[in-house]
Amino acid sequence: MDLPAEPSPPVATSPRRPRVAVVLFNLGGPDAPESVRPFLVNLFTDPAILRVPGWVRPWLGRIIAWRRTRPASENYAILGGRSPLLELTQEQAEALESVLNAEGEVEAKAFIAMRYWHPMSDACAAAVKAWGPDEILLLPLYPQFSTTTTGSSMVAWDKAAARIGLSVPTTTLCCFHSDPAFADATARMVRDSYEKARAELDPAVKLRVLFSAHGLPESIVTAGDPYQWQVEQSVERVVERLDIADLDHVVCYQSRVTPQKWIGPSTEDELERAGHDKVAVLVVPIAFTSEHSETLVELDVEYREEAEKLGVPGYFRTPAQNADPGFIAALAGLVRHARCSGRSLCSFGGARQCPKQHRDCPHEKVSAARRAQVTA
Ligand SMILES: C=CC1=C(C)c2cc3[nH]c(cc4nc(cc5[nH]c(cc1n2)c(C)c5CCC(=O)O)C(CCC(=O)O)=C4C)c(C)c3C=C
Ligand SMILES: [Fe+2]
Ligand SMILES: [Fe+2]
Numbered sequence: 001m002d003l004p005a006e007p008s009p010p011v012a013t014s015p016r017r018p019r020v021a022v023v024l025f026n027l028g029g030p031d032a033p034e035s036v037r038p039f040l041v042n043l044f045t046d047p048a049i050l051r052v053p054g055w056v057r058p059w060l061g062r063i064i065a066w067r068r069t070r071p072a073s074e075n076y077a078i079l080g081g082r083s084p085l086l087e088l089t090q091e092q093a094e095a096l097e098s099v100l101n102a103e104g105e106v107e108a109k110a111f112i113a114m115r116y117w118h119p120m121s122d123a124c125a126a127a128v129k130a131w132g133p134d135e136i137l138l139l140p141l142y143p144q145f146s147t148t149t150t151g152s153s154m155v156a157w158d159k160a161a162a163r164i165g166l167s168v169p170t171t172t173l174c175c176f177h178s179d180p181a182f183a184d185a186t187a188r189m190v191r192d193s194y195e196k197a198r199a200e201l202d203p204a205v206k207l208r209v210l211f212s213a214h215g216l217p218e219s220i221v222t223a224g225d226p227y228q229w230q231v232e233q234s235v236e237r238v239v240e241r242l243d244i245a246d247l248d249h250v251v252c253y254q255s256r257v258t259p260q261k262w263i264g265p266s267t268e269d270e271l272e273r274a275g276h277d278k279v280a281v282l283v284v285p286i287a288f289t290s291e292h293s294e295t296l297v298e299l300d301v302e303y304r305e306e307a308e309k310l311g312v313p314g315y316f317r318t319p320a321q322n323a324d325p326g327f328i329a330a331l332a333g334l335v336r337h338a339r340c341s342g343r344s345l346c347s348f349g350g351a352r353q354c355p356k357q358h359r360d361c362p363h364e365k366v367s368a369a370r371r372a373q374v375t376a
Pocket of ligand 2: 214
């Protein structure tokens with residue numbers, strides 16, 4: 001006699017994890033000596049960078065790019081003829097992807113959209129579309145928002161996504177200048193290099209920390225760009241965490257490339273002051289999260305030589321974050337936080353109040369007036 005078949009046990013079905021495409025924004029850099037000129041043309045013909053009437057820009061932008069090609073090529077030659085930015089961003093992308101996937105909440109894939117050299121937004125948007133995400137998170141690798149960097153990348157992304165009809169719910173993170181995990185990771189790196197510098201220096205020599213950020217033409221800040229204010233916020237958060245009594249420190253700005261008036265003090269002026277005061281310096285890049293020509297050449301070669309000439313009694317530098325585990329954990333936290341807070345969290349150029357009222361919400365608000373100026 002046939003026995004009735006045993007009812008089969010219920011099959012455990014775990015819900016499919018949402019597929020999240022994390023798009024990392026950075027500036028990009030030339031991948032060969034012959035790419036330097038077209039990279040610079042892309043940069044100087046961007047209306048976010050060269051703020052002149054549209055009919056002048058293609059001409060003036062090309063002239064400025066042409067004039068800048070020689071000094072820029074000389075800098076890239078020191079790095080073997082190319083920028084290391086893409087490889088370093090790829091390492092950050094892989095590290096972030098593995099942290100997010102290990103957490104198990106989402107199925108994450110990190111993509112890279114460079115602004116002025118490949119892979120740019122069009123290629124990135126096509127790769128994102130082919131992957132078929134449920135959600136997209138736009139995550140700048142610039143801690144502080146500037147219309148010249150993150151703002152410009154957002155505009156380029158929107159155009160690229162529209163061109164190929166990529167319409168997936170998208171969260172945009174404007175900035176993370178005051179994110180506690182970002183400040184913790186940065187402060188740890190600064191403390192390490194501060195201690196190493198102190199160990200090398202004669203105890204009688206004082207050490208000053210120069211938080212060096214990329215500069216901006218002053219007119220861009222006057223027009224409402226929140227970058228300088230956000231840089232100052234980042235420095236305050238890091239200094240709080242360093243908790244070094246009577247820390248001698250200053251915020252300064254490097255990499256001026258146009259003749260207009262740029263925000264100051266310049267990093268060069270601060271080197272001159274350090275030479276005059278006979279104090280050693282620890283230079284901390286505060287607005288770049290990866291090494292590239294402006295850290296490896298400008299800071300490590302040019303400013304070091306300048307400091308020697310000026311009689312600065314010691315020159316040290318904190319590395320950029322690259323794939324530092326603390327920094328990658330901070331990025332993963334930003335992804336989690338942005339998702340849990342809902343898609344309304346950030347708007348172009350600023351952020352609305354954190355809807356979940358998290359303490360220390362990293363999405364610091366930009367005042368309504370400033371936001372209006374930025375988005376105008
Ligand atoms: C008017 C010119 C520029 C403004 C404004 C500007 C803002 C800005 N840039 C960064 C970060 C990076 N800049 C990089 C290269 C680079 N930037 C400019 C000009 C302006 N940047 C030039 C001409 C170049 C090319 C290099 C050179 O000619 O020296 C890079 C990448 C470089 C690499 O090696 O890959 C980064 C990163 C920030 C954060 C910023 C304002 C907030
Ligand atoms: Fe720049
Ligand atoms: Fe929040």
